[in-house]
Amino acid sequence: MPKQFKKSTDKNKRQKFAFKSPKGMHDILPDDQFYWERLSKYGKDVAEFYGYHKIETPILEDAEVFLKTLGEESDVVEKEMFFVKGGGKDKYVLRPEGTAPVARAFIEYGMSHRPQPVKLWYSGPMFRKEQPQAGRFRQFHQIGFEIIGGSIDPIYDAQIILASFHILEQAKIKNLVINVNSIGCRICRPHYRKKLIEYYKKNERDLCVDCKRRLKTNPLRLLDCKNANCAPLKVKAPSLLDNICVSCSSHLKLVLEYLDELSLPYVLNPHLVRGLDYYSKTVFEIFTDQSPLALASGGRYDYLLETMGSRPTPGTGSAIGMERVIELMRATHNASAKSSKEKVFFVYLGDLAKKKVLKLIEEFRRTNIITQESFGKDLIKRQMMLADKSGAQLALILGQREVFEETIIIRDLKSGVQETIPITKVVDVVKKRLQ
RNA sequence: GAGGCAUUAGUUUAGUGGUAAAACUUCGAUCUGUGGCAUCGACAUCACCGGUUCAACUCCGGUAUGCCUCCCCA
Numbered sequence: 101m102p103k104q105f106k107k108s109t110d111k112n113k114r115q116k117f118a119f120k121s122p123k124g125m126h127d128i129l130p131d132d133q134f135y136w137e138r139l140s141k142y143g144k145d146v147a148e149f150y151g152y153h154k155i156e157t158p159i160l161e162d163a164e165v166f167l168k169t170l171g172e173e174s175d176v177v178e179k180e181m182f183f184v185k186g187g188g189k190d191k192y193v194l195r196p197e198g199t200a201p202v203a204r205a206f207i208e209y210g211m212s213h214r215p216q217p218v219k220l221w222y223s224g225p226m227f228r229k230e231q232p233q234a235g236r237f238r239q240f241h242q243i244g245f246e247i248i249g250g251s252i253d254p255i256y257d258a259q260i261i262l263a264s265f266h267i268l269e270q271a272k273i274k275n276l277v278i279n280v281n282s283i284g285c286r287i288c289r290p291h292y293r294k295k296l297i298e299y300y301k302k303n304e305r306d307l308c309v310d311c312k313r314r315l316k317t318n319p320l321r322l323l324d325c326k327n328a329n330c331a332p333l334k335v336k337a338p339s340l341l342d343n344i345c346v347s348c349s350s351h352l353k354l355v356l357e358y359l360d361e362l363s364l365p366y367v368l369n370p371h372l373v374r375g376l377d378y379y380s381k382t383v384f385e386i387f388t389d390q391s392p393l394a395l396a397s398g399g400r401y402d403y404l405l406e407t408m409g410s411r412p413t414p415g416t417g418s419a420i421g422m423e424r425v426i427e428l429m430r431a432t433h434n435a436s437a438k439s440s441k442e443k444v445f446f447v448y449l450g451d452l453a454k455k456k457v458l459k460l461i462e463e464f465r466r467t468n469i470i471t472q473e474s475f476g477k478d479l480i481k482r483q484m485m486l487a488d489k490s491g492a493q494l495a496l497i498l499g500q501r502e503v504f505e506e507t508i509i510i511r512d513l514k515s516g517v518q519e520t521i522p523i524t525k526v527v528d529v530v531k532k533r534l535q
Numbered sequence: 536g537a538g539g540c541a542u543u544a545g546u547u548u549a550g551u552g553g554u555a556a557a558a559c560u561u562c563g564a565u566c567u568g569u570g571g572c573a574u575c576g577a578c579a580u581c582a583c584c585g586g587u588u589c590a591a592c593u594c595c596g597g598u599a600u601g602c603c604u605c606c607c608c609a
Contacts, residue, residue, distance in 0.1 A: 179607095228607095233604095396609070419609060
């Protein structure tokens with residue numbers, strides 16, 4: 101419920117403990133809908149233009165869908181999933197991300213029998229039990245793109261990046277930069293991982309607390325440490341770029357060539373790694389200089405479907421964090437863009453006129469003209485004030501005299517010019533005036 | 536999961552160990568014939584629970600929520 105309605109007018113009935121939305125989960129209030137609708141539209145337009153088909157998966161999934169794919173020791177799985185009671189104990193979870201459910205659907209509905217690759221997109225809420233912060237919520241929304249099946253072609257990575265990039269561009273986010281890296285494949289990554297561990301083991305004493313832990317749980321994350329003390333070690337650490345196999349490095353090289361071809365602004369960031377296990381080869385994140393948070397991210401997941409029991413099937417995808425984008429849209433979109441859709445405002449005087457207006461509105465319903473009224477405020481002055489506030493173009497004024505004469509006053513709210521017309525013609529005249 | 540800061544009306548902010556102030560919003564009255572006007576009025580158990588005190592919105596502790604830095608991530 102919107103905040104402004106939470107208070108009861110009856111003092112005796114007032115609740116001692118006010119209800120609140122769950123921690124880290126927010127209502128999208130009427131005033132914000134403008135941004136959500138805009139961003140959703142950008143997503144839909146881009147998806148349709150590039151031939152992605154929309155898919156909607158349930159908000160609940162079998163926990164195994166994520167346990168098996170995201171990595172047992174990843175934080176998302178280990179401590180950030182909401183388990184749902186009922187339907188078997190701990191069987192279902194609120195989905196923490198969108199790729200694994202889409203992959204599940206791909207397998208379940210035999211989409212490998214469609215022309216390959218299959219391009220899919222989705223939009224909806226995701227849930228992670230994190231400590232909330234600016235731009236980090238327990239319920240958040242993503243627009244995601246996936247290209248599944250076909251060959252392991254770097255051009256698909258470029259297309260996936262392109263789709264996310266265009267949405268951000270349409271949302272008028274300035275100074276976008278794409279960070280790109282390759283985290284290798286199942287052949288070269290273990291070698292690199294070993295090399296990295298060996299290197300850091302030698303220097304374990306100088307590592308920060310977090311990095312000591314990372315060394316055991318997720319060594320690749322060492323590259324991403326922000327602690328200044330670890331920085332010197334990072335510089336000398338073996339680089340992913342020097343250690344991935346020929347197949348992976350030529351794949352990355354082609355991705356970059358395609359990005360060049362599309363004139364997309366990118367930087368090669370050898371320290372970029374992702375938290376989810378299913379990624380391989382290309383990974384990327386899109387940033388703007390107006391926020392430290394990634395607005396979109398994604399990568400290639402050539403082993404994901406295999407992990408889920410399918411034939412080996414490559415894939416690549418990305419997701420945009422809608423809340424993070426909307427936060428930036430607020431700053432750039434001016435309020436005038438939010439102008440009201442209401443075109444016609446009814447003003448009445450007297451009970452008889454009030455009754456007539458009720459019926460007149462129904463006549464406008466058959467046209468596409470949106471009307472508004474303010475029943476319950478009988479003062480004509482108040483009604484005019486509200487008409488003005490509503491942003492309506494025309495006011496239709498019906499008083500006792502007009503009811504008697506079967507006329508109505510049509511008033512242009514900008515110029516203040518008004519005329520009296522027969523009430524039978526009001527729909528036609530309004531239609532003409534609005535064109 | 537760790538550390539730090541914050542919380543006063545619908546909103547934005549004052550303020551004090553002796554039960555709260557302003558602006559805007561909303562609602563009502565003046566007001567049954569025309570535009571954000573004017574005047575008057577209404578709307579806060581000062582986030583919640585407990586402690587100290589003659590007395591707590593103020594001091595202390597806890598909880599919740601928000602924000603910041605981490606962890607991690609969109």
